[in-house]
Amino acid sequence: MNMSQKISRRDFSKLLLTGATSASLGLFGTPSRAFGASKRVVVIGGGFGGAAAAKYLRKLDPSIAVTLVEPKAVFHTCPFSNWVLAGLRTMNDISQTYTVLKNKYQVNVIADSAVAIDSTRSTVKLKNGMVLSYDRLIVSPGIDFKWDAVPGHSEALANTRIPHAYQAGPQTTLLLNQLQSMRNGGKVIICPPANPFRCPPGPYERASLIAHYLKAKKPLSKILILDPKDKFSKQGLFKQGWEKLYPGMIEWRSGVTGGKVVKIDGTTMTVTTEFGEEKGDVINLIPPQKAGKIAFEAGLTDASGWCPVNPVSFESTIHPGIHVIGDSSIAGVMPKSGYAASSQGKVAAAAIVRLLQGKVPASPSLVNTCYSLIGTDYAISVAGVYKLTADGVVEIPGSGGLTPMNADADQLREEASFAVGWYNNIVHDTWG
Ligand SMILES: Cc1cc2nc3c(=O)[nH]c(=O)nc-3n(C[C@H](O)[C@H](O)[C@H](O)COP(=O)(O)OP(=O)(O)OC[C@H]3O[C@@H](n4cnc5c(N)ncnc54)[C@H](O)[C@@H]3O)c2cc1C
Structure with missing residues (x-):
C-alpha cells in the first residue's frame, strides 16, 4: 500500500x-x-x-x-x-x-x-x-555582497561585464573568458574590497596569477590594483614576488594614494577613484561583503x-x-x-x-593555514593556531608562521608543492 x-x-x-x-x-x-x-x-x-x-x-x-x-x-x-x-x-x-x-x-x-x-x-x-x-x-x-556600495555597480553588471569571481563557478569562467579574449597591451583593473572580507590574500594572489598568464600570452599588458586599504595581507612577500617575477607589470594603489573606487561605469569600462578615472579592458571589482x-x-x-x-x-x-x-x-x-x-x-x-x-x-x-601562489614555483604561506581567552579568539603567541622575506628559491618551490598538498588534503577532508 x-x-x-x-x-x-x-x-x-x-x-x-x-x-x-x-x-x-x-x-x-x-x-x-x-x-x-x-x-x-x-x-x-x-x-x-x-x-x-x-x-x-x-x-x-x-x-x-x-x-x-x-x-x-x-x-x-x-x-x-x-x-x-x-x-x-x-x-x-x-x-x-x-x-x-x-x-x-x-x-x-x-x-x-x-x-x-x-x-x-x-x-x-x-x-x-x-x-x-x-x-x-x-x-x-x-x-x-553589498551591491549598492559602489555607485553604478549592480549584481546584473557583475553577471555580465564586471565579474567579482569571488564565489567560484560561472563568475570564475566569466573572468577567465574575458582575460583570454583581452588584447595584448590591455589593462586589467582589480578592485579589492575593504576589510573584513573573504580570503584577505585572494585579490593579490589573483593579481599574481593573472600576471603569470599575461606574461606568457600577452606581455604588453598591465594590472592595476585599486585598493581602498593602505596595507594588505602578506604585502611585503607579494610585492617582493611581483618585483622578481613580473617587474613593471603590477601597480598597487593604496587608499591614500587614490585607490578608493567611488563609481563604476560598465558601459565605458571606467572606474572612478577619489583621484581620477581609469579605463580597463577587464575590470574585476570585488564588492564589500556581509x-x-x-x-x-x-x-x-x-x-x-x-x-x-x-x-x-x-x-x-x-x-x-x-x-x-x-x-x-x-x-x-x-x-x-x-x-x-x-x-x-x-x-x-x-x-x-x-x-x-x-x-x-x-x-x-x-x-x-593559507597558501598563495605567486608563480608556478613560487608560493608563500601564513599559518596560525588560535585559542579562546576572555577577549575571544586570539592567536597563540609563537604558533603561527609566515614565509620569511629572504626565503630562497628551494623554499619557495617547496611552498608551492605544499600548496598542492594543502588543497588535496582539505578537499578530501571535506568532501572525500
Ligand atoms: C579567489 C579566492 C581564493 C581563495 N583561496 C583560499 C585558500 O587558498 N585557502 C583558504 O583557506 N580559503 C580560500 N578562500 C576562502 C574560502 O573560499 C572561503 O573562506 C570559504 O569558502 C568559506 O566557507 P563557508 O562555508 O563559509 O562558505 P562557502 O564555502 O562559500 O559555502 C557556502 C555554501 O552555502 C550555500 N548556501 C548559501 N545560501 C544558502 C541557502 N540559503 N540554503 C542552502 N545553501 C546555501 C552556497 O551555495 C555555498 O555552497 C578563497 C576565496 C576566494 C574568493
Missing part, C-alpha cells in the same frame, strides 16, 4: 513539521544507519564550513541524523580558482560533489535552498516548500553585517540552538578562509555532539 492511500495531503504537511516523524518515515531519504535517530541536525550550506561540519557530525556520532541543504550539485572551490585564471587548473579540477557525504557518511543531502529559519519552532523552510525540524541548526552560507543572505533574513547578524557567536561552540549569541560557522561568523582574529571555516565546522560538530548529550562543550583550539 502506498503512503498517499493512508495519509491525506493535509496530514502529510503536518507530518513534515515534526522531524521525528519525517525521520522515521525516511521522507528525506534518511539513511538506514540514522534511521530512528533521536537527534537531528540540519546544516545550511555545503561549502567548506557546512560540508566539514556535516561529515564530522556523522563521524563523531553516527546516531545523529544529519541533513545538509545545498542548492548546487557541484561545488567549485574558491581555493585554486585563481589557478584556473592562470591556466594552471581547470574548472573540473576545482569541482567537488556530495556523493561521498551521501553514500559513505549517510548525510542526507537535499539539493535545495533554505529560505526561512523559524528559531522558535526550530524549523527550516526550503524553497520547494519542505519544512525540516532540527534539534540543532548549523548555518554556513558564506558571503553576500554574511550570507539567509543569516540576515534569520536575524543572526549584528550591526556589522556578520554573525556574533560564542566561539566555544559557534552558537549564535542572538538565537540559541543555531550555530553559525565560516565566513558569515565573527571569529575574532581568524581570517575568513576555507581552512578556518573547516576548522570551525569541526569545532561546532564536536560541541553539538556534547550539547545533544547534555554535556558542556570543551574549549577548542582552532587553526588556519
Whole structure:
C-alpha cells in the first residue's frame, strides 16, 4: 500500500513539521544507519564550513541524523580558482560533489535552498516548500555582497561585464573568458574590497596569477590594483614576488594614494577613484561583503553585517540552538578562509555532539593555514593556531608562521608543492 492511500495531503504537511516523524518515515531519504535517530541536525550550506561540519557530525556520532541543504550539485572551490585564471587548473579540477557525504557518511543531502529559519519552532523552510525540524541548526552560507556600495555597480553588471569571481563557478569562467579574449597591451583593473572580507590574500594572489598568464600570452599588458586599504595581507612577500617575477607589470594603489573606487561605469569600462578615472579592458571589482543572505533574513547578524557567536561552540549569541560557522561568523582574529571555516565546522560538530548529550562543550583550539601562489614555483604561506581567552579568539603567541622575506628559491618551490598538498588534503577532508 502506498503512503498517499493512508495519509491525506493535509496530514502529510503536518507530518513534515515534526522531524521525528519525517525521520522515521525516511521522507528525506534518511539513511538506514540514522534511521530512528533521536537527534537531528540540519546544516545550511555545503561549502567548506557546512560540508566539514556535516561529515564530522556523522563521524563523531553516527546516531545523529544529519541533513545538509545545498542548492548546487557541484561545488567549485574558491581555493585554486585563481589557478584556473592562470591556466594552471581547470574548472573540473576545482569541482567537488556530495556523493561521498551521501553514500559513505549517510548525510542526507537535499539539493535545495533554505529560505526561512523559524528559531522558535526550530524549523527550516526550503524553497520547494519542505519544512525540516532540527534539534540543532548549523548555518554556513558564506558571503553576500553589498551591491549598492559602489555607485553604478549592480549584481546584473557583475553577471555580465564586471565579474567579482569571488564565489567560484560561472563568475570564475566569466573572468577567465574575458582575460583570454583581452588584447595584448590591455589593462586589467582589480578592485579589492575593504576589510573584513573573504580570503584577505585572494585579490593579490589573483593579481599574481593573472600576471603569470599575461606574461606568457600577452606581455604588453598591465594590472592595476585599486585598493581602498593602505596595507594588505602578506604585502611585503607579494610585492617582493611581483618585483622578481613580473617587474613593471603590477601597480598597487593604496587608499591614500587614490585607490578608493567611488563609481563604476560598465558601459565605458571606467572606474572612478577619489583621484581620477581609469579605463580597463577587464575590470574585476570585488564588492564589500556581509554574511550570507539567509543569516540576515534569520536575524543572526549584528550591526556589522556578520554573525556574533560564542566561539566555544559557534552558537549564535542572538538565537540559541543555531550555530553559525565560516565566513558569515565573527571569529575574532581568524581570517575568513576555507581552512578556518573547516576548522570551525569541526569545532561546532564536536560541541553539538556534547550539547545533544547534555554535556558542556570543551574549549577548542582552532587553526588556519593559507597558501598563495605567486608563480608556478613560487608560493608563500601564513599559518596560525588560535585559542579562546576572555577577549575571544586570539592567536597563540609563537604558533603561527609566515614565509620569511629572504626565503630562497628551494623554499619557495617547496611552498608551492605544499600548496598542492594543502588543497588535496582539505578537499578530501571535506568532501572525500
Ligand atoms: C579567489 C579566492 C581564493 C581563495 N583561496 C583560499 C585558500 O587558498 N585557502 C583558504 O583557506 N580559503 C580560500 N578562500 C576562502 C574560502 O573560499 C572561503 O573562506 C570559504 O569558502 C568559506 O566557507 P563557508 O562555508 O563559509 O562558505 P562557502 O564555502 O562559500 O559555502 C557556502 C555554501 O552555502 C550555500 N548556501 C548559501 N545560501 C544558502 C541557502 N540559503 N540554503 C542552502 N545553501 C546555501 C552556497 O551555495 C555555498 O555552497 C578563497 C576565496 C576566494 C574568493
